[in-house]
Amino acid sequence: MANTLNGKTAITGIGETKYSRGTDKSSIGLMLEASIKAIHDAGLKPNQVDGIIPYCLGPVGEEVMTGLGLTDVRFSAQTPMGGASPVAALQCAAAVIAAGVCNHVLVVLGRRGYSDARVTTRLAAMPQFRQIAEFENPVGAFAPAQLYAPMIRRHMELYGTNPDQFAEVAVAMRNHAMLNDNAIMKSPLTVEDHHNSRMISDPYRLFDCCLESDGGTAVIVSSSEYAKDTRAPVTILGVGEGHPDSPSTITQRPDMLELGLSKAAPRVFEMAGVKHKDIDVAEIYDCFTGMVIAEIEDLGFCEKGEGGPFVEGGRIRLGGELPVNTHGGLLSQAHIAGMNHVYELVRQLRHEGGAAQVPNAQIGLVTGYGDLGDGSLAIMQRAS
Amino acid sequence: MSEYLKPLPEPSIDSQPFWDGLKEGRLLLQTCSDCGTVRHYPRPMCEKCQSMECHWTEATGRGQLYTWTETHHPFHFGFKGELPYILATVELDEGVRIQTQLLGGAKVGDLRVGTPIEVVLDRATDEWVLPYVRLVK
Numbered sequence: 001m002a003n004t005l006n007g008k009t010a011i012t013g014i015g016e017t018k019y020s021r022g023t024d025k026s027s028i029g030l031m032l033e034a035s036i037k038a039i040h041d042a043g044l045k046p047n048q049v050d051g052i053i054p055y056c057l058g059p060v061g062e063e064v065m066t067g068l069g070l071t072d073v074r075f076s077a078q079t080p081m082g083g084a085s086p087v088a089a090l091q092c093a094a095a096v097i098a099a100g101v102c103n104h105v106l107v108v109l110g111r112r113g114y115s116d117a118r119v120t121t122r123l124a125a126m127p128q129f130r131q132i133a134e135f136e137n138p139v140g141a142f143a144p145a146q147l148y149a150p151m152i153r154r155h156m157e158l159y160g161t162n163p164d165q166f167a168e169v170a171v172a173m174r175n176h177a178m179l180n181d182n183a184i185m186k187s188p189l190t191v192e193d194h195h196n197s198r199m200i201s202d203p204y205r206l207f208d209c210c211l212e213s214d215g216g217t218a219v220i221v222s223s224s225e226y227a228k229d230t231r232a233p234v235t236i237l238g239v240g241e242g243h244p245d246s247p248s249t250i251t252q253r254p255d256m257l258e259l260g261l262s263k264a265a266p267r268v269f270e271m272a273g274v275k276h277k278d279i280d281v282a283e284i285y286d287c288f289t290g291m292v293i294a295e296i297e298d299l300g301f302c303e304k305g306e307g308g309p310f311v312e313g314g315r316i317r318l319g320g321e322l323p324v325n326t327h328g329g330l331l332s333q334a335h336i337a338g339m340n341h342v343y344e345l346v347r348q349l350r351h352e353g354g355a356a357q358v359p360n361a362q363i364g365l366v367t368g369y370g371d372l373g374d375g376s377l378a379i380m381q382r383a384s
Numbered sequence: 385m386s387e388y389l390k391p392l393p394e395p396s397i398d399s400q401p402f403w404d405g406l407k408e409g410r411l412l413l414q415t416c417s418d419c420g421t422v423r424h425y426p427r428p429m430c431e432k433c434q435s436m437e438c439h440w441t442e443a444t445g446r447g448q449l450y451t452w453t454e455t456h457h458p459f460h461f462g463f464k465g466e467l468p469y470i471l472a473t474v475e476l477d478e479g480v481r482i483q484t485q486l487l488g489g490a491k492v493g494d495l496r497v498g499t500p501i502e503v504v505l506d507r508a509t510d511e512w513v514l515p516y517v518r519l520v521k
Contacts, residue, residue: 131425137391139484142459149453202454251483
């Protein structure tokens with residue numbers, strides 16, 4: 001079972017729109033713009049796309065088919081795991097391609113996260129947050145910042161994780177965004193700026209929190225058979241998802257600090273047949289600075305509790321041992337729910353990372369995290 | 385009485401007895417009638433033995449602080465006047481957790497994992513009583 005999806009598929013095309021705060025485009029417009037770029041990048045005509053996985057919120061698959069003029073779609077689905085959805089969608093795409101159902105699956109996300117309803121309003125209406133809405137909204141808990149801050153507060157109390165380490169994550173992401181032409185936050189950020197930013201929900205300050213952005217991103221997953229003749233394929237070596245125990249609420253989880261990613265990571269590393277030291281670049285879902293620390297632990301780069309010290313000393317910056325979020329992440333590039341992380345990993349492994357290129361990157365990983373603890377992970381390799 | 389501006393619970397079939405209990409001044413927890421496991425938030429099946437038979441037992445209202453956050457940003461207009469406020473995650477003696485506001489003017493710097501906590505009930509409207517917590521004196 002472990003190697004079922006190993007090397008069966010590759011990402012053959014990527015596309016992104018301009019990321020912004022404010023747009024005159026609709027969500028479906030952003031999706032279609034990113035999609036057609038990805039389709040052309042893969043060397044395909046639209047009608048060769050025979051599978052689609054749109055993001056779990058926003059315009060549905062039928063609208064994507066209508067918009068692109070697709071007439072022979074054989075598979076459509078959603079992977080409803082919030083920010084873990086895009087990477088989980090890669091597993092879904094790889095599985096249906098490996099099974100022979102499809103040849104080319106479009107995974108696409110477009111959103112007006114800045115221009116439409118903001119996060120607090122959106123969450124209260126989402127079915128996966130039903131228990132939060134019933135029990136926690138009436139007493140004042142609404143937003144992800146409030147729901148995730150207690151996780152990292154406990155991490156601080158148990159392991160001594162501190163705000164300097166959160167600041168290091170924020171500064172590293174900002175430094176990377178400053179190298180990226182398609183990033184929203186381009187002005188320098190210091191540790192002092194981080195510590196002086198206003199408190200949102202203790203211990204999280206403004207610069208611990210991700211952006212809310214408008215934009216679209218898409219990738220094409222193809223069979224390896226097709227991929228080998230394309231311009232710059234990136235092979236999916238391993239991919240998977242994991243869910244925490246009691247996924248519908250954080251508070252009732254046996255161990256509040258154990259994320260779904262901790263279950264996916266060993267399976268995906270085994271499927272990929274690579275070791276942690278083989279990872280040249282990591283795109284890690286960074287809704288909050290502390291989540292990067294927690295995910296680094298659950299990925300197995302260090303023991304639980306050691307993630308704070310791990311990020312110190314420039315280790316996650318370009319030039320460090322494990323460059324993280326070379327595009328600037330959700331914290332400083334844009335919040336495209338992690339589809340931008342998938343795009344960036346492919347860009348890095350194609351050696352098209354521009355000023356933020358990790359020299360000679362061969363193997364990298366991308367994570368997703370969402371809906372209070374669901375996790376997903378893909379490990380990819382530059383095609384030789 | 386001025387208009388109540390905060391959201392109120394929308395109970396489900398499974399959770400209605402919890403809210404009814406609060407109105408009577410009792411913190412009731414759902415308990416498996418087959419294996420005795422206490423569960424929260426209310427749901428139809430015991431995750432330990434998959435029994436769908438349950439009854440409701442009154443909690444002691446005592447527990448320990450598991451973790452917390454102090455909210456400064458006005459995420460909801462109904463809470464604007466209370467900022468900043470502390471949200472505590474409390475492990476009750478019965479083994480389940482609740483998340484709610486920590487009342488009584490506690491300072492966030494004085495809180496520790498394991499700090500003793502007790503539940504206090506507060507009437508929000510004619511229809512609704514909500515559970516809060518405070519430090520044990």
